[in-house]
Amino acid sequence: MKNIYKNIISIVILGIVIFVFREPISSTFFALQNKYFPCSRPITYSIGSFDDRFKLSKDKFLSIINKAEGSWENPMNKELFTYSEDGVLKINLVYDKRQEA
Incomplete structure (x- = not known):
């Protein structure tokens, strides 16, 4: 007991x-x-700050990011990145003086 x-x-x-x-x-x-x-779990990402002055829609931006994902994932034949609204990795599209030139 x-x-x-x-x-x-x-x-x-x-x-x-x-x-x-x-x-x-x-x-x-x-x-x-x-x-x-x-690389056992994919890294989740989301869009952080998004500047409309790039004249790019969020959907188009996500498709560009998805294409860039393929550059990393296809050679590895593995899911390395995945989009999530609350993703850990924030991708920021910032417009500054370099884009004005």
């Missing part, structure tokens, strides 16, 4: 430790996964 209580207490303590340190555990897990299994 004492062993059952010890096991239950151990599991509860382990659960609390994992809950409290979930962010560092998660980031360490993903860092190790990226180190030892690179």
Whole structure:
């Protein structure tokens, strides 16, 4: 009976430790996964800032990005990038003095 209580207490303590340190555990897990299994999950991207002065629609811009994806993915024969509204990688289309020239 004492062993059952010890096991239950151990599991509860382990659960609390994992809950409290979930962010560092998660980031360490993903860092190790990226180190030892690179490209195992596609990188999600989204459009960050988008300047209309380029005279380009968002749909056209996404199709250009999709074509650029192919340049990376076709040689690897693997899905490396995928579009998501809340993607980790933000692609910004910024208009500045270099485009005015």
